Amino acid sequence: METGPLCDSSSADRYLVIDWGNSRLKTGWFAGPNLIDVGLYNSVDAVLGDFRERPVKNVLVSSTSRSGDEIRYQLTEMGTNVWILDSQTPVPIRKAYDTPSTLGADRVAGAVGATTLFPSQDCLILDLGTCLTADVVDRDSVFQGGLISPGVHMRFRAMHEQTARLPLVDVPVDLAEAWPVLTAKNTRQAMQSGVLNGLALEMNGLIENYRRERPGIVVLLCGGDASSFESRLKPPIFVVPELVLIGLNRILRYNVENLQANTPDVNA
Numbered sequence: 221m222e223t224g225p226l227c228d229s230s231s232a233d234r235y236l237v238i239d240w241g242n243s244r245l246k247t248g249w250f251a252g253p254n255l256i257d258v259g260l261y262n263s264v265d266a267v268l269g270d271f272r273e274r275p276v277k278n279v280l281v282s283s284t285s286r287s288g289d290e291i292r293y294q295l296t297e298m299g300t301n302v303w304i305l306d307s308q309t310p311v312p313i314r315k316a317y318d319t320p321s322t323l324g325a326d327r328v329a330g331a332v333g334a335t336t337l338f339p340s341q342d343c344l345i346l347d348l349g350t351c352l353t354a355d356v357v358d359r360d361s362v363f364q365g366g367l368i369s370p371g372v373h374m375r376f377r378a379m380h381e382q383t384a385r386l387p388l389v390d391v392p393v394d395l396a397e398a399w400p401v402l403t404a405k406n407t408r409q410a411m412q413s414g415v416l417n418g419l420a421l422e423m424n425g426l427i428e429n430y431r432r433e434r435p436g437i438v439v440l441l442c443g444g445d446a447s448s449f450e451s452r453l454k455p456p457i458f459v460v461p462e463l464v465l466i467g468l469n470r471i472l473r474y475n476v477e478n479l480q481a482n483t484p485d486v487n488a
Contacts, residue, residue, distance in 0.1 A: 234276040235476075237468035238267065239326070240283035240291065242350075248465030249274070253336075253473070255462060264294045277301055280472035282325040282464070303475060305329070305468065312474045313361045324353075326464055327366070331357040333467030334440055337460065342434045345463070346423055346453075348443035350374060354426050356434075369422065372445045375415045386411065395448055420452040427454055 235250040245267055247259040261267050280303040281291050288304040295302050303309065305328070307321040313332055317323050326347065334343035340359050347353045348371060355366030370378065372391060380388040389408050392398065400413035430437050441450060442463040450459050460466070 233473075234274075235469055235472050236271070236276045236279045237465055237472055238279065238281045238283075239329075239464055239468065240281055240286055242285045246465070248462060248469060249276075250469045253469065255466065255469070258462060258465065268295075268297055271298060278472055278476050279303065280305060280468050280475075282329055282468055284324055284326060303472060305471060309471065310475055310478060311471050313357060313363055315363045317363060317365055323363075327353055327355050328363070329464045329467035329471065330440075330442065331355055331363045331467065332470050333460070333463040333465075334438070335361050336466055336470045337440075337458075337463075338438045342437040344427065344430050344437050344439045346426070346439065346441045346443075346446075347464075348372065348419075348441070348445040348449065352419065352423070352443075354423070356430065356437075358434075367426075371443075372415060372419065372448070375419075376411065379411055379415075391416070391445075391448065399452070416448070420449055423449065424452075424454050 233252045237248045237250070239246040243262070245261045245264065247261065247267060247270075248255055249257040249259070259267070259270060278301045279295070279298050281295065282305040283291060288306065291304055292302060305325045307323065311328060311332055313328075313335055315323065315328075326349070330345045330347055330353075331343075334345050334357055342359050343357050345353070345355045345357070347355075351371045351374065352369040353366060354369075356364040358364055376389055379386045387408060389411050392400065392412055395416075400409060400416050402413060402417055404410035404413045427439055439453070439457050440463060441453065441457055441459045442461055446459060446461065450457065
């Protein structure tokens with residue numbers, strides 16, 4: 221597990237949010253709106269071990285790979301106040317999306333995180349994970365939609381698996397010091413150049429178009445591969461690695477506050 225303190229707070233309100241991926245779980249421990257600690261775990265048991273040492277009353281879990289029933293079963297030890305983020309969960313934004321039931325929880329959380337950090341501003345969220353998602357939430361806190369494109373490693377795998385002779389390659393180890401040139405001199409480097417330069421050009425094109433359409437739009441970059449592209453995108457760019465966790469915490473607090481006040485979701 222890797223953890224690191226991010227902010228101290230004297231608030232008595234403690235929250236835990238869990239972003240449950242295909243192979244690992246990422247957690248955010250909050251005091252009110254303040255992110256105190258981030259954890260990265262390879263198993264549910266490891267998360268539960270930390271939870272025993274610092275239990276909290278309210279937990280929110282987001283997962284694109286596990287059902288709500290499975291999550292509740294595996295997290296029974298955490299008690300009854302385990303919230304599962306799904307399409308029916310009240311959130312502090314509105315969704316102008318034709319199929320809200322298919323809208324990924326990570327995309328919703330990223331949008332909520334953006335409005336938390338930049339209220340009353342148009343935001344473009346570029347999330348570089350398994351897929352690249354590019355989503356817009358406007359200054360009125362309305363999720364307007366976006367796009368989904370293959371991510372870095374998916375592009376490498378697709379070239380290898382869908383052709384007979386292209387090898388399986390990955391991101392160069394020394395990427396920070398030696399970005400792939402456009403005119404590569406061998407097949408391996410050509411594939412690396414195609415994936416990395418292609419994604420950079422794709423994202424810069426999106427940024428340029430949205431800046432024309434919505435002058436002053438705030439661009440946020442997050443996701444596991446975000447650091448590889450930070451210096452390749454047209455500034456100003458805000459790199460927020462914990463954007464999804466920040467959004468999840470805002471959603472959790474929003475639901476807890478509504479429950480305590482016994483008020484309905486204003487955005488339902």
